[in-house]
Amino acid sequence: MTRTEAEQRIAQLSEQINHHNFLYYQESNPEISDFEFDQLLEELIRLENQFPDLLKSDSPSQRVGGTITKNFKTVEHKTKMLSLGNTYTIEELIDFDERVEKGLGRKDFEYFCEMKFDGVAISLVYENGTLARAVTRGDGYKGDDVTENVKTIRNIPLTVKGPGIPENFEVRGEIFLSHSEFQKINQQREENGEALLANPRNAASGTLKMQDSSIVAKRRLNCYFYELLGVDSVQTHEEAIHLIEKWGFNVSPTYRKTNSIQDVIQYIEDWREKRFTLPLDTDGVVLKVNSYNQREELGFTAKNPRWAIAYKYKAESAETELLSITYQVGRTGAITPVANLSPVSLAGTTVKRASLHNANEIERLGLFEGDFVHVEKGGEIIPKITGVNESLRKPEAKPISYITHCPECGTLLERKESEAKHYCPNASECPPQILGRIEHFVSKRAMDIDSMGTERIRALIDQEFISNPADIYDLEEKKAELLGLEMSHDQYELEGEGLLYISVEKALFALTEQLSFKQIQDFLSENVALPLNDTLRAFQEQIRKWKKKVPSNTGMVDYLIASLKDHQLPKLEDYVPVAVVLEIFLGRKVDFDTILEASKNEGTVHGILLKLNLELSDQLTERIKKLKANTFQEGVVKNIMEGIAASKKQPFEKVLFGIGIRNIGENTAQLLANHFGSIDKLKEASSEELLEINGIGEILVTSIHDFFAQPENLKIIDRLKTHGLNLEISEKESTILGNALAGKRILASGKLNHFKRDEIIDTVKAHGGQYISSVSKNLDFIIEGEEMGPSKKEKAQKLGVPLISEEEFLKMINGDSQ
Numbered sequence: 033m034t035r036t037e038a039e040q041r042i043a044q045l046s047e048q049i050n051h052h053n054f055l056y057y058q059e060s061n062p063e064i065s066d067f068e069f070d071q072l073l074e075e076l077i078r079l080e081n082q083f084p085d086l087l088k089s090d091s092p093s094q095r096v097g098g099t100i101t102k103n104f105k106t107v108e109h110k111t112k113m114l115s116l117g118n119t120y121t122i123e124e125l126i127d128f129d130e131r132v133e134k135g136l137g138r139k140d141f142e143y144f145c146e147m148k149f150d151g152v153a154i155s156l157v158y159e160n161g162t163l164a165r166a167v168t169r170g171d172g173y174k175g176d177d178v179t180e181n182v183k184t185i186r187n188i189p190l191t192v193k194g195p196g197i198p199e200n201f202e203v204r205g206e207i208f209l210s211h212s213e214f215q216k217i218n219q220q221r222e223e224n225g226e227a228l229l230a231n232p233r234n235a236a237s238g239t240l241k242m243q244d245s246s247i248v249a250k251r252r253l254n255c256y257f258y259e260l261l262g263v264d265s266v267q268t269h270e271e272a273i274h275l276i277e278k279w280g281f282n283v284s285p286t287y288r289k290t291n292s293i294q295d296v297i298q299y300i301e302d303w304r305e306k307r308f309t310l311p312l313d314t315d316g317v318v319l320k321v322n323s324y325n326q327r328e329e330l331g332f333t334a335k336n337p338r339w340a341i342a343y344k345y346k347a348e349s350a351e352t353e354l355l356s357i358t359y360q361v362g363r364t365g366a367i368t369p370v371a372n373l374s375p376v377s378l379a380g381t382t383v384k385r386a387s388l389h390n391a392n393e394i395e396r397l398g399l400f401e402g403d404f405v406h407v408e409k410g411g412e413i414i415p416k417i418t419g420v421n422e423s424l425r426k427p428e429a430k431p432i433s434y435i436t437h438c439p440e441c442g443t444l445l446e447r448k449e450s451e452a453k454h455y456c457p458n459a460s461e462c463p464p465q466i467l468g469r470i471e472h473f474v475s476k477r478a479m480d481i482d483s484m485g486t487e488r489i490r491a492l493i494d495q496e497f498i499s500n501p502a503d504i505y506d507l508e509e510k511k512a513e514l515l516g517l518e519m520s521h522d523q524y525e526l527e528g529e530g531l532l533y534i535s536v537e538k539a540l541f542a543l544t545e546q547l548s549f550k551q552i553q554d555f556l557s558e559n560v561a562l563p564l565n566d567t568l569r570a571f572q573e574q575i576r577k578w579k580k581k582v583p584s585n586t587g588m589v590d591y592l593i594a595s596l597k598d599h600q601l602p603k604l605e606d607y608v609p610v611a612v613v614l615e616i617f618l619g620r621k622v623d624f625d626t627i628l629e630a631s632k633n634e635g636t637v638h639g640i641l642l643k644l645n646l647e648l649s650d651q652l653t654e655r656i657k658k659l660k661a662n663t664f665q666e667g668v669v670k671n672i673m674e675g676i677a678a679s680k681k682q683p684f685e686k687v688l689f690g691i692g693i694r695n696i697g698e699n700t701a702q703l704l705a706n707h708f709g710s711i712d713k714l715k716e717a718s719s720e721e722l723l724e725i726n727g728i729g730e731i732l733v734t735s736i737h738d739f740f741a742q743p744e745n746l747k748i749i750d751r752l753k754t755h756g757l758n759l760e761i762s763e764k765e766s767t768i769l770g771n772a773l774a775g776k777r778i779l780a781s782g783k784l785n786h787f788k789r790d791e792i793i794d795t796v797k798a799h800g801g802q803y804i805s806s807v808s809k810n811l812d813f814i815i816e817g818e819e820m821g822p823s824k825k826e827k828a829q830k831l832g833v834p835l836i837s838e839e840e841f842l843k844m845i846n847g848d849s850q
């Protein structure tokens with residue numbers, strides 16, 4: 033490699049490593065494995081060694097020993113954190129048992145069985161009964177000190193005191209995120225337009241290494257403990273487990289003490305499928321010799337203890353036919369292909385679908401239409417396709433060709449070079465994207481209109497009442513139109529000419545009295561094979577058997593049969609034209625052609641009735657109501673209206689978060705609202721101005737500029753303003769604590785120990801100061817927190833702005849209470 037080539041490669045590697053570091057540490061969402069990351073780093077170090085003059089002071093390699101890999105202090109474990117040998121078959125387990133028996137020279141020993149939890153190993157050291165250190169496994173000898181983050185885990189005891197509890201001891205266990213927490217986090221990330229986390233294990237390990245422990249606290253990590261060290265009086269593992277349970281440590285109740293390897297095998301079988309009902313992923317079973325004396329006798333190999341081993345469940349696999357691929361459009365426009373499979377039984381559940389992630393995955397698997405595929409259920413909850421049985425491929429089968437257009441709105445899909453997923457760029461008109469944006473806007477953390485649930489929003493979008501946040505406020509004028517609006521479309525179908533059809537069951541339900549919808553559904557499901565006319569005749573027979581309003585109910589079905597015959601409209605299986613049913617109800621008021629015309633290109637009965645603009649008697653309204661799906665009732669509309677009115681009082685930062693500028697989460701919205709004070713000032717902000725704010729980077733600047741560059745967004749903002757929403761900060765009645773900072777312009781940078789970001793802003797204001805978010809010569813001073821960015825520091829020094837420590841700041845405000 034020439035020097036120039038090396039120079040280019042070093043620049044490229046540095047950029048890549050910085051990018052992956054950002055994803056890993058800031059976003060906790062690594063795109064590559066640790067191994068791949070290490071390879072990049074090793075290549076960089078190799079090149080820099082080869083060409084020492086190309087080594088830059090800011091090269092990521094310079095941070096290998098410290099900040100890059102971990103910003104946490106490295107701490108040595110008093111006792112090495114061992115790993116376990118693995119077995120995959122019962123034979124291997126029996127071999128292990130024989131080795132133990134030989135080692136001990138006796139048969140009568142016990143095993144303690146536990147599940148093997150798929151999380152992150154942790155060691156907690158208690159000194160004088162207080163949690164002194166929480167350290168990750170690291171390389172087994174030394175790990176990262178993550179005490180501050182671990183302290184946020186609610187069920188980890190911070191102190192353990194009482195009679196019989198030793199002053200100093202160590203417990204070890206596995207930190208994890210439960211499936212439900214993991215789903216919650218991903219749901220929220222999806223709402224915020226952020227990339228999803230891959231699996232609970234990665235999410236737990238990313239969370240544990242986050243810089244801000246207040247975010248860790250929100251994530252609700254959990255921990256199961258399975259080891260106690262440093263307590264001499266304990267003689268068996270069973271005693272240890274019972275003790276730590278008693279001291280308040282969380283122990284999974286899945287353990288079992290056994291007397292023989294046969295019982296261990298039974299334990300393994302008992303949990304093979306049941307483990308999928310546990311709140312976390314498990315990938316096997318750990319069996320440990322119970323007696324500590326016996327453990328000592330057995331000792332260790334170079335790597336593992338001779339007294340414990342893991343049995344790993346092989347991911348269960350099955351072969352089944354690929355029926356089709358459906359493409360789902362997410363709320364951010366991301367496309368996810370899903371394989372629809374011929375149902376197959378796997379690990380206790382019937383599998384019908386498997387996620388395919390993206391186009392690369394389909395290509396990697398080399399999928400053809402109608403292929404027989406292997407599906408596996410491993411640690412993940414959703415089964416995955418792991419391979420194809422090519423020998424069963426039909427000769428005429430074609431490779432799967434990925435869609436080019438959005439399945440929801442037909443727009444040409446896009447794919448950015450650096451991203452694996454395809455996206456639908458039609459953010460403002462693509463229905464699932466509209467739904468996602470509106471759900472986000474009305475969500476608790478934004479405008480908090482809780483009367484607008486997903487189904488109601490969907491109905492309002494489908495029936496073209498809303499397509500953006502501003503439309504919500506126009507609903508106040510359309511209150512009357514909302515009454516009776518349908519909330520589900522499943523029962524309708526549009527025919528080629530645009531005629532609206534309704535399911536036969538719904539039609540029969542509306543036409544009859546005293547019959548439940550379920551009764552009708554059950555009847556129809558037993559008579560699916562008959563042609564419609566025969567079904568209707570059989571239904572009349574059934575009415576006679578049920579003895580429910582026989583003359584009028586059978587009479588209505590007669591009308592239906594006759595009307596269908598008269599009008600000879602195109603036939604749709606299991607559906608009848610809405611116009612035909614409406615004619616039976618409205619025939620005396622409106623002629624059929626008018627009804628037919630009104631039913632064209634309408635999606636609901638409600639819509640047709642609006643077009644016909646009729647005065648209906650209560651009796652008729654009641655009957656027609658049965659023809660509709662779930663509808664908006666008076667109470668619902670009232671709640672929605674109240675929610676909409678109340679939302680206008682939400683503060684600016686909530687509105688800013690709600691309008692859904694990409695990558696702007698709650699904290700950033702708060703930061704921007706505080707800094708700029710109004711949407712107009714934010715709109716005008718230059719890149720430089722934005723970048724100077726602590727916490728705003730290039731990605732956010734692009735998102736903000738992209739958002740304001742779109743004229744439709746500006747229109748929406750104008751309309752929100754007209755509707756009276758807070759698009760500027762209203763001077764909060766802030767608490768006044770004193771005036772020690774009167775007239776001072778202050779910025780805090782880096783991590784503070786006594787204040788969160790909003791708290792420092794409030795504190796400065798409460799003492800009469802003004803908080804400024806960027807470094808400028810107008811500042812009176814900067815509070816220098818830990819790890820203040822070097823460029824900011826340099827700039828402050830150049831501008832001659834004094835830096836003071838957090839302690840000095842505390843001294844300034846202490847004793848300043850009025």
Ligand code: IVH
Pocket residue numbers: 114115116117146147148149150151152153169206258259318337340
């Ligand atoms: S005992 C020598 N028990 O598996 C004993 N480990 O390969 C070492 N693990 O680093 C640990 N569940 O992270 C033990 N019930 C359990 C476990 C468990 C999961 C993990 C742990 C350890 C790795 C060993």
